Amino acid sequence: MKCALVTGGSRGIGRAICQKLAVELGYHILINYQGNEEAARETQSLVQEAGGTAEILRFDVREGGDVRAALERWSDANAEAIVEVIVNNAGVAKDGLFMWMSAEDWSTVLQVSLNGFYNVTNFFIQKLLRQRYGRIINIVSVSGMKGTAGQVNYSAAKAGVVGATKALALEVAKRNITVNAVAPGFIRTEMTEQMDEKELAKLIPANRFGEADEVADLVCFLASQKSGYITGEVINVNGGIYS
Known part of the structure; x- marks a missing residue:
């Protein structure tokens, strides 16, 4: 059984990615969630209704012990399964001007994106190296590429993952493992529901917000064998916002 793990897979972009990887690439999907089991179950149902297979896995990506315990339990129960694709999608925003930003809001945002990347990817990396195949895809943000006022924590967290993406790509490329980021x-x-979409x-330049499926389509390509010569890249899906 070939599997793909999607962190923060219960809603939004994560949900769209789960569906695409199941239907288009035939992966058994591990849907990670932290608190909203109902949403995770809904994503599982959507995958199954489309003809795919999925299960839900609860753990907090920030907590290394929690991640390791959950993934070890799953691995022990599924000894024949092979995880080929890891999508580090879990993220959280705690927006506000830096001068009023609490230490907690700073720490939480960095822990989810940056520690989450480490905790999940580090658990699997030796397995991927041994099997000589893997696709690691990190969901970052336009904020991590150009910086966004009111999002110093989020911009820092996502920029950190961009750097990690480029460095890890160099370490594992010889083993047919690619590491890319989608921004x-x-x-x-x-x-983005609370944002003024019409004004923004x-x-x-494209004069509209993007759809989750448009991000998921790119992730699906990067998770496929077609993308084997692309690694260390950060690909923007932003309708032309670059500055």
Whole structure:
């Protein structure tokens, strides 16, 4: 059984990625979630209704012990399974001007994106090296590429993952493992529901928000064998917002 793990897979971009990887590439999907089991179950149902297979895995990507315990339990129970694809999608935003930013808001955002990348990817990396195949895809953000006022923590966290993507890609390329990042701009999800889409669209050359499926399509390509000579890349899906 060939599997793909998607962290933060219960909603939004994560949900779209789960569906695409199951239907288009035939992976058994491990849907990670932290708190919203109902949403995770809904994603599982959507995958199954489309003809794919999936299961849910609860762990907090910030907590190394929690991640390791959950993944070891799963690995022990599925000894024949092979995880080929890891999508580090879990993220959280705690926006606000830096001068009023609490230490907790700073720490939480960095822990989810940066520690989450480490905790999940580090668990699997030796397995990927031994099997001489893997696809690691990190979901970053336009904020990590150019910086966004009011998102110093989020910009720092995502920029950190960009650096990690480029460095890890160099370490594992000889073993047929690619490591790439996808940087969405304004995508229509629950995270952007409170934004003034009509006003913000004026700043976007494409003049609209993107759809989660448009991000998932790129992730699906990077997770496929077609992308074997692409590694260490950060690909923007942002409708033309670069500065």
